[in-house]
Amino acid sequence: MNEKNSAAEKQARGKGARYIYEELKREILTLELEPGAPLDETTISHRFAMSRSPVREALVRLSGDGLVEMLSNRSTLVAPIDLVGFPRYVEALDYLQRINTRLAARNRTEADLAAMEAEAQAFDAACRENDYLAMSATNRDFHMSVAAAGKNPYLARSYERLLDEGRRMLHMHFDYIHSSSSDRLLSSDHYDIIEAIRARNAGEADKLAHEHTRQFHSRFMEFLHARYDNDFDFDVIAMAQQS
Incomplete structure (x- = not known):
C-alpha cells in the first residue's frame, strides 16, 4: 500500500513539475518574465499551490534549456539576453544553419520534404493568428x-x-516586423529553402540559409x-553597438 502511494505521489509530482515548467517556459519565451527577473521557489510554489520539489525540478529543466540561471547562492534568475554576444550568436547560427541545410540537400528523402512542408505551413498558420x-x-x-x-x-x-536560445530574440523580432509598415512576417523563405533541397542543389540551399540568417x-x-530612438535603455543598446 505504501509503495502504491509513493508511486502515485511521484507521478503527481512529475505532472506538477511538467506543468510548472511549461507555464514558466511560456512566460519566459514571451517575455512576460523579463530577462534577469528573480525566480523564488517559495513564491512559485505558492502560486501553483504545489510543494517546492516540483518547482525545483521545473527550474532545473529550464536551466538545462538555457532559460534560467541557477546561481551558487541558491537563487535563480531568468537568463539574460546577451546583446553583447549577439554577433557571435548569429555567426554560430549562420554556420549551423548553412551546414545543416547543405546536408539536407544531399541526404533528404521524400518523407523529409513532406515534413518540411508541413512545418512551413504550420509556421504560416501561426503567423496568420499572430501567435508569437x-x-x-x-x-x-x-x-x-x-x-x-x-x-x-x-x-x-x-x-x-x-x-531554442534565440526564441526570445525571435519574439522581439516578430513584434518589430509586425509593427513595421514596410515588412511582412509571411514570406516565401521557407518554401524557397525546401525547393533548393528538393532539387538537391546544396549551393543554392546554402545561399538561401545564409540569407535567411542575415x-x-x-x-x-x-x-x-x-x-x-524611442528612449530604449542606453546601456543595453550601447552593448549591442559594441559589435
Whole structure:
C-alpha cells in the first residue's frame, strides 16, 4: 500500500513539475518574465499551490534549456539576453544553419520534404493568428525538420540548442516586423529553402540559409535601433553597438 502511494505521489509530482515548467517556459519565451527577473521557489510554489520539489525540478529543466540561471547562492534568475554576444550568436547560427541545410540537400528523402512542408505551413498558420509563441515554436520545428533531413545528429543537436536560445530574440523580432509598415512576417523563405533541397542543389540551399540568417540579424539590429530612438535603455543598446 505504501509503495502504491509513493508511486502515485511521484507521478503527481512529475505532472506538477511538467506543468510548472511549461507555464514558466511560456512566460519566459514571451517575455512576460523579463530577462534577469528573480525566480523564488517559495513564491512559485505558492502560486501553483504545489510543494517546492516540483518547482525545483521545473527550474532545473529550464536551466538545462538555457532559460534560467541557477546561481551558487541558491537563487535563480531568468537568463539574460546577451546583446553583447549577439554577433557571435548569429555567426554560430549562420554556420549551423548553412551546414545543416547543405546536408539536407544531399541526404533528404521524400518523407523529409513532406515534413518540411508541413512545418512551413504550420509556421504560416501561426503567423496568420499572430501567435508569437507558436511562431517561434513552428519556426524552430521547420529548421529542425531541415536538420533531421541532413542526417547528422551531432550538428542537429547543436543547431537545436541555438534555435531554442534565440526564441526570445525571435519574439522581439516578430513584434518589430509586425509593427513595421514596410515588412511582412509571411514570406516565401521557407518554401524557397525546401525547393533548393528538393532539387538537391546544396549551393543554392546554402545561399538561401545564409540569407535567411542575415535577414534575421538585420531586422533584429533595426529593432534595437528603433527601441533606442524611442528612449530604449542606453546601456543595453550601447552593448549591442559594441559589435
